Amino acid sequence: MDLTKLTAVQRxxxxxxxxxxxxxxxxxxxxxxxxFSELGxxxxxxxxxxxxxxxxxxxxxxxxxxxxxxxVIKNINRGNLVxxxxxxxxxxxxxxxxxVVGTPPLPDGSADLTSIENVARVIAKNxxxxxxxxxxxxxxxxxxxxxxxxxxxxxxxxxxxxIASNPEFLREGKAIYDFFHPDRIVIGVEYExxxxxxxxxxxxxxxxxxxTDINTSELIKHASNSFLATKISFINAVAHICDLAxxxxxxVALGMGLDKRIGKDFLDAGLGYGGFCFPKDLEAFIxxxxxxxxxxxxxxxxxxxxxxxxxxFVEKIKEHLWVxxxxxxxxxxxxxxxxxxxxxxxxxxDIVNLLVNEGAHLKLYxxxxxxxxxxxxxxxxxxxxxxxxxxxxxxxCICVLTEWEEFKKLDFSKIKKIMHYPLLAxxxxxxxxxxxxxxxxxxxxxxT
Ligand code: UDX
Numbered sequence: 001m002d003l004t005k006l007t008a009v010q011r012x013x014x015x016x017x018x019x020x021x022x023x024x025x026x027x028x029x030x031x032x033x034x035x036f037s038e039l040g041x042x043x044x045x046x047x048x049x050x051x052x053x054x055x056x057x058x059x060x061x062x063x064x065x066x067x068x069x070x071x072v073i074k075n076i077n078r079g080n081l082v083x084x085x086x087x088x089x090x091x092x093x094x095x096x097x098x099x100v101v102g103t104p105p106l107p108d109g110s111a112d113l114t115s116i117e118n119v120a121r122v123i124a125k126n127x128x129x130x131x132x133x134x135x136x137x138x139x140x141x142x143x144x145x146x147x148x149x150x151x152x153x154x155x156x157x158x159x160x161x162x163i164a165s166n167p168e169f170l171r172e173g174k175a176i177y178d179f180f181h182p183d184r185i186v187i188g189v190e191y192e193x194x195x196x197x198x199x200x201x202x203x204x205x206x207x208x209x210x211x212t213d214i215n216t217s218e219l220i221k222h223a224s225n226s227f228l229a230t231k232i233s234f235i236n237a238v239a240h241i242c243d244l245a246x247x248x249x250x251x252v253a254l255g256m257g258l259d260k261r262i263g264k265d266f267l268d269a270g271l272g273y274g275g276f277c278f279p280k281d282l283e284a285f286i287x288x289x290x291x292x293x294x295x296x297x298x299x300x301x302x303x304x305x306x307x308x309x310x311x312x313f314v315e316k317i318k319e320h321l322w323v324x325x326x327x328x329x330x331x332x333x334x335x336x337x338x339x340x341x342x343x344x345x346x347x348x349x350d351i352v353n354l355l356v357n358e359g360a361h362l363k364l365y366x367x368x369x370x371x372x373x374x375x376x377x378x379x380x381x382x383x384x385x386x387x388x389x390x391x392x393x394x395x396x397c398i399c400v401l402t403e404w405e406e407f408k409k410l411d412f413s414k415i416k417k418i419m420h421y422p423l424l425a426x427x428x429x430x431x432x433x434x435x436x437x438x439x440x441x442x443x444x445x446x447x448t
Contacts, residue, residue: 018201019044021094023087023119025052027063027175027276027342028136028168029100034068035179037075039204044090045083056083064341064368067176087119091126096197098166099147100136109283110291111140120147124154127161132197134164138221138281140288144188144214162194165214167221172275173339182207188217222285226299229278231266233305239269239447240312249447250429269446271347271401271427272309274336279303279345309446310350313399316444317425318358321396325359328420330395332388333402333428334366334373341368343376347427348401355399356381365391367406389418396421403428412439 018041022033025047033045047053052062059073075081084090091097101115116137123133133151135144148163155161165188170178185207189195195211202209212220239249249269257264273279282303289296321327336346343349346369355362356379365385366373374384385391388407392398392415400407408430416422416439424436425444436443 018042018096018197019094020201021046021090021097022100023047023090023097024100024102024115024137025049025056025062025083026100026102027065027172028170029098030056030061030072031065031068031170031175031179032098032100032136032168033081034071034075035176036201037081038071041080041201043075043081044094045081046085046087046090047083048085048087050085053083053085065175066173066339071176087122088126091123091131092128094131095129096132096134096201097123098134098136100168103137103139103280103284105280105283109287111138111280111284111287113139113143113146116143116147117150120150121154123161124151125156127151127155127157127159130160130162132162132164132194134166134198135218136166136168138167138225138277138284139165139218140284141215141218141222141292142288143218162189162191162197163214164189164194164198165217166198167217169221169224172342173337180205185209186217186220187211188214190214222281222288225278225281226285226302228266229273229282229306230298230302232268232273233302235267235269236272236309236446237305242447247447252447268429270309270403270429271313271351271446272306274345274347275342276344279306310347311354313425313427313446314351314354314358317355317397317399317423320423320425320442320444321421324355327360327397328395329355329360329362330385330388330391330398331362331364332366332391332398332400332407333404334364334377335369335402338402338404339368341366341372343369343372346402348373349376351399351401351427352377352382363391363393363395366402367404389415393418394420397423397425399425399427400430401427403430412436412441416440 020036020041020043022029022045025045033043037043061069099116099119101119103111103113106112144163144165167186185202187195187198187209235253238252242249253267256262257267282299286296286299318324334348335342362382363385365388370384388410422441424441429445429448433443433445433448
């Protein structure tokens with residue numbers, strides 16, 4: 001087969017006349033579908049959750065992501081974006097298919113690739129013309145070759161197709177900005193024709209493009225997230241030493257971060273990382289490395305420092321309040337980070353459970369995640385508040401677990417008057433210790 005020769009369909013693809021199918025309307029899938037449609041492509045977004053598709057058709061989004069609703073509504077209205085649960089028909093109608101289904105963690109830490117396999121089989125059975133199949137879900141290295149094998153096994157004839165890897169680096173809360181202004185676009189391909197299609201697909205986005213083989217591209221994603229998590233655990237470990245030695249981790253991070261080789265991002269000490277990406281990706285990276293024959297002890301330690309961080313915070317509160325039984329504690333911030341209502345693997349879950357197990361009574365408040373949290377955090381010792389002032393009334397301690405901008409604007413003089421005991425445990429180092437202490441508060445930070 002002469003792979004340098006392009007068929008009519010491939011030529012059409014390179015001329016940007018794509019029909020894109022995005023399989024999976026989760027955070028990355030929906031953002032990608034919406035942003036591709038915003039770039040002018042015709043996009044079919046498929047999800048097997050019929051309820052989700054019904055509400056998307058009615059222009060209701062399944063999660064909160066700043067700016068996403070207006071892009072979705074605009075592109076539904078101009079006919080560039082459609083939602084459906086019919087995967088076979090969508091495959092037949094599309095030229096480029098992005099697989100963006102979930103790869104949740106299994107109990108042993110490995111990624112559950114069942115949904116990827118299912119989608120690959122449906123694609124195979126409906127392969128009616130050349131298609132470029134792109135894995136965008138975060139997957140362990142060597143998944144691309146498994147997807148290729150699966151499609152070859154189940155396709156009915158010899159219709160050509162290519163596999164590519166194009167990992168996503170979107171941050172929740174900043175996903176739209178990240179899609180249009182990425183630091184880099186990573187493309188893992190086997191053949192030049194797939195590279196050409198993907199490059200033209202992203203041609204209106206200004207960013208360096210890293211072209212690699214598929215295994216390397218898959219590895220870039222796991223290595224990037226693991227490295228970012230390493231920076232976080234590193235600074236959290238340094239924060240412990242700062243606490244012991246009477247130093248200030250914020251200044252240590254500043255002094256380190258100004259060195260361009262280190263960089264200042266991801267050096268905020270606090271309660272550690274959460275969210276749906278880092279915890280599961282680290283587990284999966286540890287698992288796949290071991291399977292390949294390498295024990296990734298460094299990443300195991302990163303994970304263990306992250307797990308300890310929440311216990312460390314609760315221990316610090318206990319040092320001040322002594323017995324936590326029947327103490328009233330206000331929790332400000334529940335989502336794993338600001339600007340999202342995502343509670344998946346949020347540090348707040350462990351901290352709330354640790355405090356409840358100690359017998360404390362908790363009043364919780366998050367600007368966006370109260371509803372999501374109510375489904376996870378259920379206990380007779382837990383109540384939810386409508387706002388921060390309602391949460392802190394009569395409490396013995398305020399725990400700030402997520403650095404929402406709204407909390408910076410709180411009137412702490414007013415808060416001190418309505419609290420029972422003025423203790424502020426700042427799990428995100430978002431307040432200035434001296435300014436808070438001047439108001440008469442006791443202040444607990446992480447390494448400050
Ligand atoms: C992350 C990656 O950034 C993104 O590239 C990837 O594709 C998906 O996972 P996201 O999960 O949205 O994105 O969160 P991110 O903004 O990266 O933060 C991750 C976690 O690290 C949060 O819990 C955050 O609070 C924590 N964090 C971040 C710190 O504790 N300290 C820091 O300095 C930075």
